[in-house]
Amino acid sequence: MATPTWRRPTLSAQYPAAVLFDMDGTLVDSEKLWDTALHELAVAYGGVLSDTARRAMIGTSMAASMRLLHDDLGQPERDPRASATWINERILELFRSGLQWRPGALPLLRAVRTADIPTALVTSSGRALVEVALDTLGRDSFDAVVCGDEVDSAKPHPMPYLTAARLLGVPIGRCVAIEDSPTGVASALAAGAAVLAVPVEVPVEPCAGVHQLASLAAADLELLAALLGEPLA
Incomplete structure (x- = not known):
């Protein structure tokens, strides 16, 4: 801060x-950039992120978003920290491309x-x-x-x-x-x-x-x- x-x-x-x-x-x-990263991760996990889950993520913390992603894919056992790391790295790439x-x-x-x-x-x-x-x-x-x-x-x-x-x-x-x-x-x-x-x-x-x-x-x-x-x- x-x-x-x-x-x-x-x-x-x-x-x-x-x-x-x-x-x-x-x-x-920037929400479109988050859309891209989240949908890419869902595909990498062998699933498809639903519109309902994606809308529920908007405005929430990273931890909450990863829980929503995993639950939506039927994979609640996944490590939210690993998913958050992947998302952060991808979003950094997308942010650097321009906002x-x-x-x-x-x-x-x-x-x-x-x-x-x-x-x-x-x-x-x-x-x-x-x-x-x-x-x-x-x-x-x-x-x-x-x-x-x-x-x-x-x-x-x-x-x-x-x-x-x-x-x-x-x-x-x-x-x-x-x-x-x-x-x-x-x-x-x-x-x-x-x-x-x-x-x-x-x-x-x-x-x-x-x-x-x-x-x-x-x-x-x-x-x-x-x-x-x-x-x-």
């Missing part, structure tokens, strides 16, 4: 105290940074993958980075988002978290953040405290500020 080196600005009621960004499927279009921004993600991130609003990257991906992704995202784009292998409890547990707020030195209740998956949304809600959901692969059920958009292209600083006030219609 990166320790912030910036001077925290005075909190303003106009904007969030911080914006906390998920990575896969939210900022970058594409999700629509509207880069302009929103730039607008948040220009407004001097603290930011954190809060992801279920491990540090090795995140280091590669930061070549695309920009290492100066975030004041703190929380990786899935650097917290005791991963999403949907609230710890990743609580950790990000602690590193930034801001109250979680004044933060906006931006997520694409039900697992990530559950984590941010449990932590106490306001949530902007932009579902891609898996629908997010409507619930209190969560505003949904089809794309971050429709998001701006005014919307983020409004999420901390009266619920949007």
Whole structure:
């Protein structure tokens, strides 16, 4: 986890105290790369990964994903650590081949940074993958980075988002978290953040405290500020 080196600005009621960004499927279009690696491993194990199992993996930790993969293939006896090692090596190859921004993600991130609003990257991906992704995202784009292998409890547990707020030195209740998956949304809600959901692969059920958009292209600083006030219609 990166320790912030910036001077925290005075909190303003106009904007969030911080914006906390998920990575896969939210900022970058990396879920397709995970699809490739997971389906390749399933074939290597002599099976085919079901769509149901794949959707259930989105937003979860590596350990949980490997359990879902093995159970889906009817091979629960397989070593999840060995499978995770294979996936990590393959994903690193795919990440290095290039990552594409999700629509509207880069302009929103730039607008948040220009407004001097603290930011954190809060992801279920491990540090090795995140280091590669930061070549695309920009290492100066975030004041703190929380990786899935650097917290005791991963999403949907609230710890990743609580950790990000602690590193930034801001109250979680004044933060906006931006997520694409039900697992990530559950984590941010449990932590106490306001949530902007932009579902891609898996629908997010409507619930209190969560505003949904089809794309971050429709998001701006005014919307983020409004999420901390009266619920949007």
